[in-house]
Amino acid sequence: MQSNSTENLLSAFAHFFPNAKEVGSYINGEMVVGAGETVQLFDPATGEKSVAYPDGGAEVVAQASAAAMRAQKEWWALTHAARGRVMFAIANEIRKEIEPLARLESIAAGKPIRDCRGEVAKVAEQFEYYGGWADKFYGDVIPVPTTHLNYTRREPMGTVLQITPWNAPMNTCGWQVAPAIAMGNAVLLKPSELTPFTSLVVGLLIERAGAPKGLVSVLSGYGHTVAQAAIANQAIKKVVFVGSPATGVRIAEAAAKRVLPCVLELGGKSANIVFEDADKRLAALGAQAAIFAACGQSCVAGSRLLVQKSIYDEFVQLVANGANKIKVGAPLDDSTEVGPINNKTQYDHVMKMIDSGVQAGAKLAAGSAERSDKGYFVRPTVxxxxTNDMDVARTEIFGPVVVAIPFGTEEEAIEIANDSEFGLAGAVWTKDVARAHRVAGQINAGTFWINGYKSINVASPFGGYGRSGYGRSSGVEALYEYTQTKSIWVETAKEPATPFGYF
Structure with missing residues (x-):
């Protein structure tokens, strides 16, 4: 007998794939079931067994790469404007399915459904944004000091591999796929084996909107089988990875063997700095949103809260009081603000980190070290x-846990913030405009906010410093990541100089 978890997930998935007998990979317009070992999923909200499906393995990669090469030639042969129109049609298909997609994402990933609705809308916006760029990103004419006309073309890489994580499967799918196909590439998308469902649907909707079959294939299965085979496949010309630093290192090493360029968006341990002159109410609300939204399962989470000593006790208590009021509950409940951790491995890591923090001398100002008796729920924890040398201040927890660190001066705050191997994001809260800009200019982070947190939009470049990775995944800078420059020289002189040779 199937569990309720399995029935709910299969029912939500069947809305899009009514004829699919099993979860597989979406390749060339078809659901292709793998033949590898079984991937067993668990419902984050209950801990019960959910859907199981066979790993795709190297065979699905071979099929997808062949389809991608055919589709990419057809796609690149279209005019730029024609590709842009298809991009807008993709966005329209996604907008038609906001509620079913949000429900599927909520069940599969354990995310509050009200958050999922917003994320689906963002994915539609991503295709619209890059659809607008499709016929506006072009080369240059270079004023070279000769009789030549020299111009450049921006051409696609070909077929790119994108590996996305379980914490925001649909959002990262659109975030990566949209700029890649806008520039004429084909994509092999390998979502986390834990959350392939909404990515499979996006692959379906892309073709439904008019893109060639095979342009975007979605590969379901493990990283050590499917992703490894894809990196080794000769069709792949670039690798994009969003996930943990340890896995990112392995992927970069494998790509380097084939001299493949990479974009890596890895972990974060972002510093959220609060000065004594900050608006305490707004800063406290911002600190909660920075870490507790998405259950803390966000690479840019403000997981280190740096507070000036003169207001430390008062401000930490404000954040703790707010944390205790946040509603933790079932993902499909509209009133739920924080859902469960996505999977047991991550849940165990989060609870272990809370325990280690307490053992090292930290105090639980909010939250609990007690384990959930059903599902992978963690109370918002302060x-x-x-101190910044504790493991909880240096290791990415990736859960609803914030560590509050006191500082004295502006210089000390900057020193503590930069004393980390990560450099993805950060923020400062102060009414001193000059100080705000001084601090923003000195923090090692790819994204930084002043008197706010987590304002992210597809139009703005996103990526990290240091161990948080390299390359940029949004804004116009992403278009450079998905194109290569060709320089073309045309002789224009009636009698060009002939510096070498005989006639």
Whole structure:
């Protein structure tokens, strides 16, 4: 007998794939079921067994790469404007399915459904944004000091591999796929084996909107089988990875063997800095949103809360009081603000980190070290009395846990913020405009906010410093990541100089 978890997930998935007998990979317009070992999924909200499906393995990669090469030639042969129109049609198909997609994402990933609705809308916006760029990103004419006309073309890489994580499967799918296909590439998308469902649907909707079959294939299965085979496949010309630093290192090493360029968006341990002159109410609300939204399962989460000593006790208590009021509950409940951790491995890591923080001398200002008796739920947690040398201040927890670290001066705040191997994001809260800009200019982070947190839009470049990775995944800078420059020289002189040779 199937569990309720399995029935709910299969029912939501069947809205898009009514004839699919099993979960597989979406290749060339068809659901292709793998033949590898079984991938067993669990419902984050209950801990019960959910859907199981066979790993795709190397065979699905071979099929997808062949389809991608055919589709990419057809796609690149279209005019830029024609590709842009298809991009807008993709966005329209996604907007038609906001509620079914949000429900599927909520069940599969354990995310609150009200958050999922917003994320689906963002994915539609991503295709619209890059659809607008399709016929506006072009080369240059270079004023070379000769009789030549020299111009450049921006051409696609060909077929790119994109590997996306379980924390925001649909959002990262659109975030990566949209700029890639806008520039004429084909994509092999390998979502986390834990959350392939909404990515499979996006692959379906892309073709439904008029893109060639095979342009975007979605590969379901493990990284050590499917992703490894894809990196080794000769069709792949670039690798994009969003996930943990340890996995990112392995992917970069494998790509380097084939001299493949990469974009890596890895972890974060972002510093959220609060000065004594900040608006305490707004800063406290911002600190909660920075870490507790999405259950803390966000690469840019403000997981290190740096607070000036003069207001430390008062401000930490404000954040703790707010944390205790946040509603933790079932993902499909519209009133739920924080859902469960996505999977047991991550849940165990989060609870272990809370325990290690307390053992090292941190105090639980909010939250609990007790384990959930059903599902992978963690109360929003505030650890006070933390120093920056503790493991909880240096290791990415990736859960609803913030560590509060006191500082004295502006210089000390900057020193603590930069004392990390990561450099993805950060923020400062202050009414001193000059100080705000000084701090923003000195923090090692790819994204930085002043008197706010987590304002992210597809139009703005996103990526990290240091161990948080390299390359940019949005804004116009992403278009450079998905194109290569060709320089073309045309002789225009009636009698060009002939510096070498005989006639």
């Amino acid at each position: 650890l006070s009395n933390v």
